[in-house]
């Protein structure tokens with residue numbers, strides 16, 4: 001019996017695949033039975049005809065007739081089906097004389113292929129992977145954690161007590177409707193990757209060396225250098241007798257691995273609630289070589305200073321260890337250092353991009369340049 005397009009009542013993936021396969025089987029059988037030029041024309045009209053062809057009917061009955069929530073899924077199946085039927089019917093050719101060669105598997109190798117472009121790593125993700133790889137070579141393992149965090153992991157256990165003014169600097173995006181919960185259980189979008197430090201120390205006893213890549217959110221209005229969503233790479237090393245010298249040596253090595261062996265590093269005192277002492281680390285500008293000038297023009301990325309601020313770091317505050325003391329992190333016995341950097345900012349500097357928004361607008365013409 002000739003194939004007719006069935007009405008769909010079940011829009012599950014399994015039912016769609018079944019309907020698609022039945023349709024393709026029917027088309028294959030009809031294509032294989034074509035014997036001459038006029039039958040071939042009939043086949044084309046029946047399947048591809050613009051007004052009443054089977055593909056048009058499928059479009060009307062399956063796609064237009066599908067419930068709202070299912071349209072996307074149905075669309076994917078219908079498009080795939082259309083493509084395969086077109087290849088099948090167009091690929092059915094008359095061979096020498098009046099005999100017909102049907103392309104039974106739906107692929108005619110004499111037709112030009114369908115180009116499916118291969119994607120490429122996003123420049124920010126690529127930069128994150130490069131940073132992570134440097135620390136993996138030093139023996140660090142990768143740790144990850146949830147983007148939706150509790151107040152406890154994002155603030156309290158990192159030595160930001162409730163009402164501490166340092167919380168204000170983090171421009172936190174809170175999840176709505178949490179007011180009835182105790183403060184430490186309230187959910188928010190993590191403002192840094194640091195909660196993963198606590199989560200990992202709860203799971204693993206010292207010594208510990210981890211590097212933490214991940215997405216973070218802050219209530220920053222988007223502009224050329226800010227985005228409400230950005231990426232950090234953070235590191236933590238804990239052992240007996242870890243000193244500030246270990247911190248400097250590790251980070252100096254990492255910067256040379258990332259930006260070239262000629263870069264210099266320097267540290268300036270800073271403040272973070274979870275480290276004591278804390279520092280900001282600068283690298284000599286790898287764009288102008290530290291001179292502050294590019295030819296006769298001022299070097300903008302380093303603001304003519306010859307130095308670029310690249311990360312925050314410090315020795316883990318003993319108060320932080322107190323929260324995981326029971327798992328072997330007695331602040332009297334272990335010490336450690338931590339550091340964190342913005343992967344997006346490093347990608348901006350590395351690729352000479354002057355607007356962070358370009359990274360997240362999904363414009364393929366922009367992103368293609370990095371593939």
Ligand SMILES: [Zn+2]
Pocket residue numbers: 285286287288289290291292293299300301302303304305306307
């Ligand atoms: Zn410079």
